[in-house]
Amino acid sequence: MRHAPVLLRESIEGLIIKPDGTYVDGTLGRGGHALEMARRLKTGRIVAIDRDSDAISEAGKLLSGQTAQIDYVRGNFKDIADILDDLGIEAVDGMLFDFGLSSPQVDESERGFSYKNDAPLDMRMDKRQGLTAYDVVNGMSEEDLRRIFYAYGEERFSSLIARAIVKKRSSAPIVSTKELSDIIISALPAAARREARHPAKRCFQALRIEVNAELESIEGMLNAAPDRLKTGGRICAISFHSLEDRLVKNSFSALAEGCVCPKDFPVCVCGKKPSFRIVTKKPITPCGDEVERNPRARSAKLRIAEKL
Secondary structure, three states: OOOOOOOHHHHHHHHOOOOOOEEEEOOOOOOHHHHHHHHOOOOOEEEEEEOOHHHHHHHHHHOOOOOOEEEEEEOOHHHHHHHHHHOOOOOEEEEEEEOOOOHHHHHOHHHOOOOOOOOEOOOOOOOOOOOOHHHHHHHOOHHHHHHHHHHHHOOOOHHHHHHHHHHHHOOOOOOEHHHHHHHHHHHOOHHHHOOOOOOOHHHHHHHHHHHOOHHHHHHHHHHHHHHHEEEEEEEEEEEOOHHHHHHHHHHHHHHHOOOOOOOOOOOOOOOOOOOEEEOOOOOEOOOHHHHHHOHHHOOOEEEEEEEO
8 A cells, every 4th residue: 555644734734834944754654744844845954764764765765856955864753852963953943743654564564563464573663673573472471461452552352362372372482473363363252353443453553562662752752852843843743542642642731831830829939831832722633535545544643732
């Protein structure tokens, strides 16, 4: 499947791009969002970051005809401060982060992200890192597997699945996505197997989040990015999971919070002032037409905040 950038119009309009501005695409993917940024720039600059070398290569082809300066960085967006320092950039006019997988990552069977294909248990966004899904599935305790499946996949049968995995691997390691998918399915009650959603989807999502430390990366980015925005600069974040969205929502709320004195204080003594304004009081979600064109966009939520 060709990758379709999610909430493209809404996120690019949310950045309010200036022709001479400097912007960060913290999750370059196949370059769809960066292309729309570049089309709005004249003398501007884009810092395009991704952990996946294949994504950078493919995006580079798409963006090759653009006049904007584009700096391609293979790295993790949690290191945004170091990345900008290395490029000699003090502050930028806007940042965009899309926490979803690109369609090619899902569809390329050898990456091991999908339960639909048989492939080695990998799931690494950055092939340079050591930890793989194989290591998690075969090395973590039953309790840790249960916790991962429940917390990151909201899998209500996490205990049954973790138990089945541990039992299976006691005789031989679990090496492929199909083998793991079959184990998950066999562990579920019959009624759960008949649900519309594939029985292994939640666990595969949870493993991907664990392998790539995705929530930790988002937290790191949310802690570092605000300080590197210019006044009036905006940060746009597209999440696909309730835990991701909660991190963004709570971070933006904290930045936009003013006085934290107890309500019964007659005057403010903390002196705390808001540093950001929340632009989206409620998250922006895809319209029906976009979901019809791209079902993978269904759970997307866009939040935007502006530096004061």
